[in-house]
Amino acid sequence: MLRSVLLVFLAGGLTLGAPYTAKTTTVTSTTCTTPQKRPSWHDMTETNKKAYLAANRCLLTSPAKLKPGLPGAKTRWDELVSLHQIHALQIHTTGQFLPYHRYYLKIFENLLQECGYNGPLAYWDETRDAGKFSSSPVFDTTTGFGGSGKGAQNCVQDGPFANLTVNIGPGFKSQPRCVNRRITNALSGQCGSSYVATALKGDTYEKALDAIYSGPHLFGHMALAMMDGDSITSSGDPLFFLHHSFVDKMWWDWQSKDTTGKRLKEIGGLNAQDPAVGFSEFPGGMEVESAMWGKPTAAILAATPDPASGDNGGKLLTLGHIMSSGGIIPNATVAEVMDIKGGYLCYEYV
Numbered sequence: 535m536l537r538s539v540l541l542v543f544l545a546g547g548l549t550l551g552a553p554y555t556a557k558t559t560t561v562t563s564t565t566c567t568t569p570q571k572r573p574s575w576h577d578m579t580e581t582n583k584k585a586y587l588a589a590n591r592c593l594l595t596s597p598a599k600l601k602p603g604l605p606g607a608k609t610r611w612d613e614l615v616s617l618h619q620i621h622a623l624q625i626h627t628t629g630q631f632l633p634y635h636r637y638y639l640k641i642f643e644n645l646l647q648e649c650g651y652n653g654p655l656a657y658w659d660e661t662r663d664a665g666k667f668s669s670s671p672v673f674d675t676t677t678g679f680g681g682s683g684k685g686a687q688n689c690v691q692d693g694p695f696a697n698l699t700v701n702i703g704p705g706f707k708s709q710p711r712c713v714n715r716r717i718t719n720a721l722s723g724q725c726g727s728s729y730v731a732t733a734l735k736g737d738t739y740e741k742a743l744d745a746i747y748s749g750p751h752l753f754g755h756m757a758l759a760m761m762d763g764d765s766i767t768s769s770g771d772p773l774f775f776l777h778h779s780f781v782d783k784m785w786w787d788w789q790s791k792d793t794t795g796k797r798l799k800e801i802g803g804l805n806a807q808d809p810a811v812g813f814s815e816f817p818g819g820m821e822v823e824s825a826m827w828g829k830p831t832a833a834i835l836a837a838t839p840d841p842a843s844g845d846n847g848g849k850l851l852t853l854g855h856i857m858s859s860g861g862i863i864p865n866a867t868v869a870e871v872m873d874i875k876g877g878y879l880c881y882e883y884v
């Protein structure tokens with residue numbers, strides 16, 4: 535199958551029962567009167583583009599801060615990637631996929647602020663570049679992320695992320711490797727507007743979730759093959775956050791399509807992967823995937839949150855589910871991230 539050939543995925547043992555005490559969430563009472571505007575990268579000011587890229591580079595070259603540290607993390611950037619790694623089996627092919635990645639973008643935004651960037655996050659309106667990703671301004675060498683990688687490892691060799699090292703991944707390993715990607719224009723065709731429209735047609739959260747996940751989200755990953763196309767640690771490439779803001783926008787567009795507000799409270803799915811399914815895009819379930827990619831190490835399991843945190847011990851995701859960031863920002867509930875203009879979050883896509 536095209537998908538399984540082109541995209542490398544892994545999964546390992548289930549993380550149920552890992553020792554972890556969830557902190558109580560910070561309940562916010564803030565209101566959102568002037569939401570920050572998140573532009574497509576195409577429309578971002580050149581000043582903000584350069585400052586945004588510089589802050590990403592700063593995180594990639596700053597030492598890790600968390601105590602106790604996250605497994606394998608040597609830089610502040612590694613901490614962000616490690617967080618994705620330790621949550622990998624809870625936030626893909628589960629109901630948590632959309633809310634956790636929305637929260638993950640907030641964590642990322644806070645880290646950029648540590649490095650002096652106070653502008654908005656940007657998304658990549660991939661519909662504008664569908665079928666011809668490689669000619670997108672996103673890959674500019676001075677006002678973008680640099681282009682497709684080169685050599686056997688597909689290391690990015692131009693732009694702000696050339697010659698930088700990420701220490702998390704591949705999969706559940708922690709090994710130094712370059713920021714790498716490989717652009718395949720043909721696969722990017724399915725990030726086009728007709729595919730996005732199709733993905734947003736579902737009338738329930740779970741239908742929209744599945745269609746976004748296995749549609750433009752997955753094809754974007756396949757077309758970019760960030761960090762070897764590894765779904766556990768693809769956030770090692772800063773480009774990940776532009777793609778996932780696009781994914782977040784798709785969810786928001788679906789939520790906003792219903793004007794009754796019903797979709798601001800609608801959630802569903804599991805809070806952790808079903809081992810028999812694993813990553814849905816890589817058929818065979820967790821055991822097959824782990825034969826190729828290994829399983830979470832003891833250190834990763836020890837750092838992994840209880841997947842049922844806030845869900846009353848059940849397997850189904852609820853609005854009360856508590857999401858955590860390893861201490862980078864306060865925990866948040868799924869309920870808090872449902873509305874991007876709800877107070878805890880305050881932004882809009884333009």
Ligand SMILES: [Cu+2]
Nearest residue numbers: 618625626635
């Ligand atoms: Cu992810």
